[in-house]
Amino acid sequence: MVDVAKAAGVSLATVSAAVNGSAPVSAALKGRIHKAIRQVGYKTNAIARSLKTGTTSTIGLMVADITNPFFTTTIHAIQELAHRHGYGVMLCCSDEDADKERMHLRLLADRMVDGFIVASAGETPELRALVEGGRTPVVLIDRLVDGLETDAVVIDNVAATRDAVRHLAAAGHRRIGLITGRRTLSTGRERYEGYRQALEEAGIAFEPALVGSARFGADDGYKAAAKLLSLADRPTAIFACNNLSGIGLMRAIHDAGLRCPDDIAVACFDDFDWANVFHPRLTTVAQPTQAIGVQAMLLLLERLKDATARALPPRVVRLKAELRVRDSSVRPAR
Amino acid sequence: MVDVAKAAGVSLATVSAAVNGSAPVSAALKGRIHKAIRQVGYKTNAIARSLKTGTTSTIGLMVADITNPFFTTTIHAIQELAHRHGYGVMLCCSDEDADKERMHLRLLADRMVDGFIVASAGETPELRALVEGGRTPVVLIDRLVDGLETDAVVIDNVAATRDAVRHLAAAGHRRIGLITGRRTLSTGRERYEGYRQALEEAGIAFEPALVGSARFGADDGYKAAAKLLSLADRPTAIFACNNLSGIGLMRAIHDAGLRCPDDIAVACFDDFDWANVFHPRLTTVAQPTQAIGVQAMLLLLERLKDATARALPPRVVRLKAELRVRDSSVRPAR
DNA sequence: TGACGTCGTCGAAACGTTTCGATACGAATT
DNA sequence: AATTCGTATCGAAACGTTTCGACGACGTCA
Incomplete structure (x- = not known):
């Protein structure tokens, strides 16, 4: 910038004013300055500016x-x-x-x-x-x-999960499993709450054995799902609280020799492109x-x-x- | 930093030296300085440092x-x-x-x-x-x-595509379609080249009608695929040059009332978690x-x-x- | 004992901007 | 003609570091 000022024969302050429009500069000088900028190949240094202005x-x-x-x-x-x-x-x-x-x-x-x-x-x-x-x-x-x-x-995780589980209940399922995420997260807690609400609404007794816990991650989801599926009286539907555990769930179902949706109904949180093209086409809660x-x-x-x-x-x-x-x-x- | 220097009763230069280890500082001063740093709650300002050192x-x-x-x-x-x-x-x-x-x-x-x-x-x-x-x-x-x-x-896009198309040819396919990406990209060109090489290797004549072009994006893939599928003498296998056009391709197959792999074989570039869990489980070229x-x-x-x-x-x-x-x-x- | 390194410390300049207050000058007002 | 005012320009300080050269003190070696 000092080079520009020199080349244009003006002061540093004027160049700054011209560049940023922070103060009036006569048309003549503006012209000279911009020409000098091009000549010198000046590029404003964002770091220096940040230091001075305190914003990055x-x-x-x-x-x-x-x-x-x-x-x-x-x-x-x-x-x-x-x-x-x-x-x-x-x-x-x-x-x-x-x-x-x-x-x-x-x-x-x-x-x-x-x-x-x-x-x-x-x-x-x-x-x-x-x-x-x-x-x-x-x-x-x-x-x-x-x-x-x-x-x-x-x-609104509560409502979203409630809707999804309500949908499963409406389809006649009474034993609805849940694969929940980390309860230390608000999403985990809220989705859990939505599940409870839907059950209550449908007059289904809450059964702790039907909720598996997966920290986020497909492998955790797999394990939690496998456990649910191995239950003597296994759920006929499962809701997974996020897409990764949904993947794990689907894998577990496959590995258990079950078929979805014939043997077990599935829905999960988070929609994605592929959900709609491969089979079974996945029922999801699509977040905006x-x-x-x-x-x-x-x-x-x-x-x-x-x-x-x-x-x-x-x-x-x-x-x-x-x-x-x-x-x-x-x-x-x- | 100037506050730290004041609090510790040393010079600015010494504080800098102590913080960065850029010059020897006696243990006594080091102690005083670090105490002062904690006292003042000093955090080094990366912007100022960047300005001085020229690195960010x-x-x-x-x-x-x-x-x-x-x-x-x-x-x-x-x-x-x-x-x-x-x-x-x-x-x-x-x-x-x-x-x-x-x-x-x-x-x-x-x-x-x-x-x-x-x-x-x-x-x-x-x-x-x-x-x-x-x-x-x-x-x-x-x-x-x-x-x-x-x-x-x-x-190595050429080899990767060649392998995939060779695999299709080995399965007996003679009419192998290609959905190619943008040819302005090296990946597009190289994958196209791999396709040609595999055909030649298998003694299959190249047929321009069998290659559809999709800029990246699932919708483009869909259109290109639909065109190939509507051919009177349509391909019995198709290779899609990236995952998005692969999605489009699968959708197009579904919409055309065809089934994969029964009616048409499919492989595509880019592997992803889901490829292995939904049906049909997708044959892919997995990049590292x-x-x-x-x-x-x-x-x-x-x-x-x-x-x-x-x-x-x-x-x-x-x-x-x-x-x-x-x-x-x-x-x-x- | 004097010359000489070495070590620890410091003062001050520099990095490239922005911005504040000062100044100069012509036009408008009295 | 003197005063005021607005506009355009400038000089210089400041932002918070790093770093270079200077300097004093101290131990070592001849």
Whole structure:
């Protein structure tokens, strides 16, 4: 920039003003300056600017599993919107590990990101400090964390799960199994609650033996499912609380020599492209993944753009998920 | 840091030396300084450091489709390794659009990332300038770009496709269709070449009508597949050059009232978890996605770590893909 | 005992911006 | 003609580090 100033025969301050439009500059000088910029091949140094302004035009995005299609489309939406507003996205993945998450949050904070969007793997001092510090806006996605008062966008897990299990009950199933996720996560708890509600609604007694627990991951899902399937009086329908355990469930069914939906009905959380093309076509709870990303980024942008919005009380947006009934949950007519 | 210096009663330079170990500091002072750091709650400002040192400890990662499981596991591997070496990852997604890619490359360059890993959607002046500038190391993944002399890690697409098509031919198919990707991409060209080679090897005449073209995307794949299936003398087997067109292909088969593998055999590029659990279980060419990420990051780290490696001639690593034969490509015995 | 390294510490410059207050100048107002 | 005002420009300080050269103290060797 100093070279540009020299080449154009003006002061540093004027060049800065011309580049950023932060102060009036006469047309003549503007012309000279832009010519000089091209001549010198000047590119503004974002680091220096960040140091001075205290903002990096970068947001930190922290997800639990970048390999999961659910997060993937959400990330995509966030990125798209962020870039359109001139923000870069620094991506971190906790692999559902709270310690990794802490490390990455520190990394992001060190890099002075302007804001955070995080799908937390669990409450940590770092996350709490971030939120309570109030210096950097934080938007939670997918998972709420207890006692953390900040913006968030999640779905109505209770209702979504209730709908799905209700659907199974309506099809005549009385022994409905559940493969639940980690109960330390709000999603895990809420989906469990939805299951209980649906059972109660249908007048089915809750039976602890019918709920298997899988931390996230297809292999865990497999084990939990295998256990349910080996029960003497095994369930006639199973709901899996996320897509990975859904995969595990399907594998377990296959390995047990059972057929879906003939021998056992299946539904699971999280829709994906393939669910609709291979067999059995899977009944799923489709989350509005795109909308989650967009909403989260919009909330963040509001806080980022004008200082007054910084002080707004936390807003939590709850979106609705949609039950997509396909073959896996309905026994074929014979 | 100035506060720390004041609190510890030492100079700024000494604090810096103590923090970074860049110069000897007596044990006594070290103690005082660290105590002061805790007292003051000092956190090093990465931006200021970057400005001074000219490095950001951040790499730019540019992929074509973040929604695609292929890229997703590669990204994951890159991230993991990057973080372990203290690098942050700035993720951009071009959506297979060269213009978007240009924009994002500029964004990354402005942010002064220390290195790039890019799956390019096509040659652009920005990418070329980056590579030829030689200031920032670039490693290409998945796709080579013509005339760009830089590190790269790709797979042997010719061999992989040849193997897959050979497998179809060996099963007795003589009319083997191809759904090819964009020929502007090295992957598209190479896979096409593999197809030709396999045909020739099997003594099958090449028939232009049997190759459909799909830019990436499931819908394109669907259209291309539908066209092939509506041929009077339609192919008895089809190979799809990527996972998305594979999905489209399966949908098209279903909509045409055909069954796979009974009526038509299918194989496609890119393996994914689900391929092995739903029916028909898909025959795929499994890329070593994890290894691609690891290799790419290793190449980049070498260039990043020591200055002498900067001058090394470009290295391109070619990994092997693996054909996973499952149900979709073999007609069941009757 | 004097010259000479070595070790530990420090002051100050530098990285490339932004921004504040000062200044210059012509036009508008009295 | 003197005052005021707005506009355009500039000089210089500041952001928070790193790093280079200088410097004093101390031990070692001739």
